[in-house]
Amino acid sequence: HGPYQPHEPGYGLYLPGYSPYDDQIPDPKSRMLAIQNAKAYLLKSSTTSGLNLYDHLANMLTKILDEQPANAVDIIENISKDVKWAQFQKKMDTLRDEHEILPTFEAAEKHKALFLKANGEDEELEEEIGETPLPNVMETAFYFEQAGIGLSKDETYHIFLALKKLISVQPIQTCRFWGKILGLEMNYIIAEVQYHEGEEEEETEEEEVIEEGGTGMGEVEDEDEIEKEDKPLKSTYKPPPVIPKEENGTGANKYVYFVCNEPGKPWVKLPPVTPAQIVCARKIKKFFTGRLDAPVVSFPPFPGNEANYLRAQIARISAGTQISPAGFYQFADEEGDEEEEGEGGRDTYEENQDFQPLSVAEMVNSLSTWVHHIQSILKQGRCVWFNPFQKSEEEEEDEDEEEEKAEEPDELQQEIGPPLLTPLSEDEEMQNIPAWTAQASTNLIPQYAVAILQSNRWPGAYAFASGKKFGNIYFGWGHKYAPENHAPSLPPPVQAEYPRGPEVTETRDPTLEEELAFKAAKEEALAAAEEEEDEEDVEDDEEDEDD
């Protein structure tokens, strides 16, 4: 029976007066012809694509009826496009068979390599279970996670395995996951490591580029006295004395740092840090790119490349934010004054075997329950002050003594920093913001809460303490927080080129009026002199013949 209701499909087609062909073709035979014509038209292949509308509509309707999407009428154009695309894909099958080697596959290979056990490891397993330098990264990550800090579990586990690989390759005594520093192109994963004593390789020391102006000066001045030609004087500029870096294993170089861009990539050792680098790093603020050999373009010019800048920032962050509960570490020897050594304080500590952990509430409420266990870095850039004007064997021997006395500035004041193991309550605030924010990880279950500290001076530095366990970590971009905007240092004032003396004085260039006046005066003098010369002509001729 035909459709009687308006909503049924086909309604109106058979009723007189409603069909589209009604007024044109009343005759059923002609209607069949019209239908065939219409179908022939639909079957006509397109000249450009070779498809025909009939097949396309059939495919489309098949797809719609198969998939039955909701509100198909709204996305009908997209369905049509998808059907057309599907046509293309079939034709290009032969090309598609070449599997693309996506970079994702290579990365997955590297990650898989982490999980494979190296040969010969099974034999060593027994020994390792005892004392291993490998830190329990997952456990630390668990505590930090209670505060919402940390990487995803996958990444943490990859880092765990990467650290294990590092330990198997290098002779390492202690190892710690220091943190992650983000960069523009790639990130850095950093491990803090201490070698076994005596195992460390001696690095070839690079020649320091900064010359001591004194030596150059001494040699050239002799030449000047010999030759009396008018040569431009050599500059008397003496660069400030180079402050030597601290020995590996002490001060800012106490730990060695290894970095990699992603777990699975090889670990690269960072060079030790020099005081000049730390001093410069304090003045600049640059993002890390992720490539260790990238130059650091800045003013004042940074003495080194990104590896050095990274190492300097790591040193600063460690010195500022590595903390532990008070009492966990104690000084090795209790005797004598701390001021005895004068230039440093203690720099060694050991674990306190009788450490009694405080409750979480106490750790959170008062900052004096936490102490820094890394020496702070002085303004000079070292942890232990160094007097550059001491006469020591390292200085060149052929410096003129006279020069030194003339040019030596006043004795530098010895810089003293806060001693090791100072409590956090001594940390300075910035503009009414305390240096640290302390919270308990949860208020709902205080029995198992963890005390969490976030640094406000170095955003991204966190520390936790729970019972006898504690840890530090850093996740961030590697910059200090500054309430004011960063103002780059201005270039230094223009140096006077030559020392003033009777031979050479600097004066201003003469103005136009002065020049004209001088010229007029000179012409007058010349005119006067010519009259005198005329009288002495005969005598001059005789003198010229002698020369």
Added chain:
Amino acid sequence: MEAASLPAALELAAGGGAGLSPEKRAVLGASLLLLQRDYRFERVWFWGCIQGVRGAYYIAEGLGPDRAAPRSRLYSLNCVEWSLLPPATQEMVAQAERLKGRFQGDPSFEYEYTEINAEDAERLFEDGEKPMIKEEARLVATVEQIDREVGIIPRGAFVKTPLGSVCENRNFEGLSLTEAKKLSSYFHFTEPVNLKNKTLLEKADLDPSTDFLDSLEHDIPQGSWTVQLEKGGTVVVLRSLLWLGLTFYHVPMTKQYGYVYFGTGEKNLDLPFML
């Protein structure tokens, strides 16, 4: 990020070290759903967390049928009870831009103006108001600024219907890997500013249903976005350098994407020196 996919999304956006504790994750799963019920939102997004000195603000956004309409924002100090924030006005944003320093963590904290021109001070004193701004207003203005400047979506994720409203594109299957590494495949999810300035030639290539927003290509300064592949190249993560802490993630060839902010709520004005 979508409230429904919060746990998975947090894992993908955790490359920067910031995330939520299990407790917060658990409570958000429930409280965001309740927000949806109470305020009759169609979608609820967990916007992120602004860390103050003494506490943190957790922000959620609710979207109505037109996804491009101004969103309702709510904040909470503990992820359990949420309060609606007033809509941001131009004046609020202008005032908040002058404030510097961290958020305190207390919504009723009042900031005093440290720098005011003589004219402004006169004007304000004439009205009888004291030049104070509450932290709540600063919060509103900051969230609005962040959304406006660095809230992004992948190209094709949203379509503009002929009626003018914006809704999700059901045919969006995700960006391909090559597309995902380009900045031109991402749009600011806010009123477009530069669209009219494009040349006719460029406009001819655009598809008005999907290309109705500004792309990231012409952001000033150039280089204020970092594009990285994480997790072995399976996730594309964009981080903003202008507002440190904003992370956008997208898994290519899937529908997973979203952005979240974990940070101190301060604009990085030193950006030109740092690049």
